[in-house]
Amino acid sequence: MTLPPSLEETSSSKRGAYKVALRMAFAMGISFFIAQINLEYIESYLYDLRVRTKLFNPTSGNIELIYITPQTVQLYKGLPSAKEQTALLKNLEAAGAKAVVYDFNVVETPGSTPEKNEWEATVVQSGNVFVAGRTTPLKGEENQLFLADPLEKMSLSPAPKTTDLVNFAKDGVTRRMILTYQGRSLLPVQLASLVNPAAADIKNVRGHFDFYGTDQAYIDFHPAKTYPSSSFESVVSGQAEASRFKDKIVLIGTDLGLDEAEYITSPYSREVTAMTRIELQANTIDTLIRNSGPQKAPKFVNWLFILLASILTTHVVLTMKPTRGLIVLASTLAGFVGFSAVAFWLGGWWLPMAAPLLTIFLCYYFFIPYRLIVENRRSWEYYQKNKLLSQVEELKTNFISMMSHDLKTPIARIQGMTDMILSDTVQLSPQQREAVDTIKHSSDDLLKFINAILNYGRIESQGVQLNLQSKDINNLLQEVIRKHEFLAKVKRIQIVSELEPMFPVPVDADLMKQVFSNLVENAIKYSPEDTKIMVSSEETSEKVIVQVADQGPGIPSDELQNIFMKFFRSKNAKSSPIKGSGLGLYLAKYFTELHRGRIFVESSHGNGSTFTVELPIEQGGTHA
Ligand code: ADP
Numbered sequence: 001m002t003l004p005p006s007l008e009e010t011s012s013s014k015r016g017a018y019k020v021a022l023r024m025a026f027a028m029g030i031s032f033f034i035a036q037i038n039l040e041y042i043e044s045y046l047y048d049l050r051v052r053t054k055l056f057n058p059t060s061g062n063i064e065l066i067y068i069t070p071q072t073v074q075l076y077k078g079l080p081s082a083k084e085q086t087a088l089l090k091n092l093e094a095a096g097a098k099a100v101v102y103d104f105n106v107v108e109t110p111g112s113t114p115e116k117n118e119w120e121a122t123v124v125q126s127g128n129v130f131v132a133g134r135t136t137p138l139k140g141e142e143n144q145l146f147l148a149d150p151l152e153k154m155s156l157s158p159a160p161k162t163t164d165l166v167n168f169a170k171d172g173v174t175r176r177m178i179l180t181y182q183g184r185s186l187l188p189v190q191l192a193s194l195v196n197p198a199a200a201d202i203k204n205v206r207g208h209f210d211f212y213g214t215d216q217a218y219i220d221f222h223p224a225k226t227y228p229s230s231s232f233e234s235v236v237s238g239q240a241e242a243s244r245f246k247d248k249i250v251l252i253g254t255d256l257g258l259d260e261a262e263y264i265t266s267p268y269s270r271e272v273t274a275m276t277r278i279e280l281q282a283n284t285i286d287t288l289i290r291n292s293g294p295q296k297a298p299k300f301v302n303w304l305f306i307l308l309a310s311i312l313t314t315h316v317v318l319t320m321k322p323t324r325g326l327i328v329l330a331s332t333l334a335g336f337v338g339f340s341a342v343a344f345w346l347g348g349w350w351l352p353m354a355a356p357l358l359t360i361f362l363c364y365y366f367f368i369p370y371r372l373i374v375e376n377r378r379s380w381e382y383y384q385k386n387k388l389l390s391q392v393e394e395l396k397t398n399f400i401s402m403m404s405h406d407l408k409t410p411i412a413r414i415q416g417m418t419d420m421i422l423s424d425t426v427q428l429s430p431q432q433r434e435a436v437d438t439i440k441h442s443s444d445d446l447l448k449f450i451n452a453i454l455n456y457g458r459i460e461s462q463g464v465q466l467n468l469q470s471k472d473i474n475n476l477l478q479e480v481i482r483k484h485e486f487l488a489k490v491k492r493i494q495i496v497s498e499l500e501p502m503f504p505v506p507v508d509a510d511l512m513k514q515v516f517s518n519l520v521e522n523a524i525k526y527s528p529e530d531t532k533i534m535v536s537s538e539e540t541s542e543k544v545i546v547q548v549a550d551q552g553p554g555i556p557s558d559e560l561q562n563i564f565m566k567f568f569r570s571k572n573a574k575s576s577p578i579k580g581s582g583l584g585l586y587l588a589k590y591f592t593e594l595h596r597g598r599i600f601v602e603s604s605h606g607n608g609s610t611f612t613v614e615l616p617i618e619q620g621g622t623h624a
Helices: 007-036 040-052 070-076 082-095 113-126 187-195 232-236 277-290 299-319 322-347 354-423 430-461 473-490 509-526 571-575 584-594
Strands: 063-068 099-102 129-133 156-158 176-181 209-211 214-218 229-231 249-254 469-471 494-499 505-507 532-539 543-550 598-603 609-616
Touching (some): 063 070, 063 277, 070 232, 082 232, 099 187, 129 187, 156 187, 176 187, 176 277, 187 249, 187 277, 249 277, 299 354, 322 354, 354 430, 430 584, 469 473, 473 494, 473 505, 473 532, 473 543, 509 532, 509 543, 509 609, 584 598
Parallel strands (some): 063 229, 063 249, 494 532
Antiparallel strands (some): 176 214, 209 214, 532 543, 598 609
């Protein structure tokens, strides 16, 4: 049958439940608060870190880049003319390029009108040449998608770059691509679908999302210079191997370092010239071909992470020990960062990190001071209680000492009177003699008890002053044995002594006699009748060793470490008629240690006990 919980248990479990509920409510409150903060800047930065640390990210191998560089300009004494452009295009056609994209300002191309017309005719004829437009005209403004005379037959295909300037992180970094604008697919989609027809349907594009009427997706970036490239002049002159352009989407652009529009800042670097425009287009097209766009986790995941982070942190800070809590939080933090990184590297998942991390920091720094206040208050209470207890303890000791002292005189009188009666020649009846004997023994016991208490009181209040004199320890032992012979005889216990001759050592004879007396008396008290007690002494170069061994009941191992504590009596001793205060060994230890010595016992239940006292030969003791 199980007992119903006590009133105290019920109220403490209620208090526990209340605390948990309060913690949960707080965690939810803080999650709600943090979810409202716009952390896109930090989040995007953490995203960039994940992009940068993605070490293995192959390309589809379908893209080639051709650059007009300062060397090109130097060679042609200006930008390549329409004639050179025609030559390049013809070479690329001959090499079997899948598509050719002009992603620079073609209007600035120098050359005569017939040259331009020829270039235009070659472009129109080939059918797989595209001119990337940098803007996306609104519906009804399609006329803007054509170039001006004499290149009026070349149409523009919008392929604008996106920059997080007004929305998202607002840090000017390009992370996204526009897939459609007003229902029309933009150039990268058209080009990618030449290799991966599924890309033509935006619904198939991984991670696509709607943003103000456009379809967008994140770009799976590769570091700058990942895509293979050749210089304009090398392709025109036929130096570049024609085979490298076979079936490739060839992007032609500039890397002149003249105009910001030639470049973008990427997740890899925030330098103005971090990546060329055609590299951006290459990354965009390649993402669509491989369908590897990073997928951003839905909003509720952010909520969930924040909630879990705040619950965990409040729990850890409020319930765990500081170092353990710190370890748990640090490993959770490391685990979470590691998990998010791996999810991105391997699965292309963009998990929210900024808000959960902020939650952990906020909860931690909010609750640590709170916990400190609570703990400070608690230790102040302990301190006060402790102070009160020591005062009470002092009062108690003083009171006991006073009482014991006052009891000594009446006992001395009782002892005097009993001695007088016993030594008197007056014949006492056997019953009377027995009664007087009992009075004498009882008053002896009482006196011993009072002396122990008085010693204890002295130790506790002002300590004990050692009165060192050179003494032969063997003399002290013999005196102690003699004094206890009668007691031993009553129980037919034989005290055997083996005392090695030794030099006198500086000791306080009174105190050491008390120590040895206590050991011998205990041995007699706790041993059964008809046993032996062995008292031995020996001397080494540094110390005098005294041992008192008996054949008594021994001391159970679980009580061994307690027997030198004040007022400790073993369970057996307490339930037996053997009298004692529990102070004897405490005082013995105290007095021995005053002499800079040590006392210890070896005993096992049922096998007798051996108490050893070691006293240093040199230097006396301490004055407590
Ligand atoms: P007490 O006044 O109870 O003898 P002590 O401080 O002298 O107090 O001893 C503490 C306890 O150690 C005793 O209660 C007893 O249980 C145990 N003890 C001490 N000496 C012996 C011994 N020689 N044999 C068995 N137990 C002992």
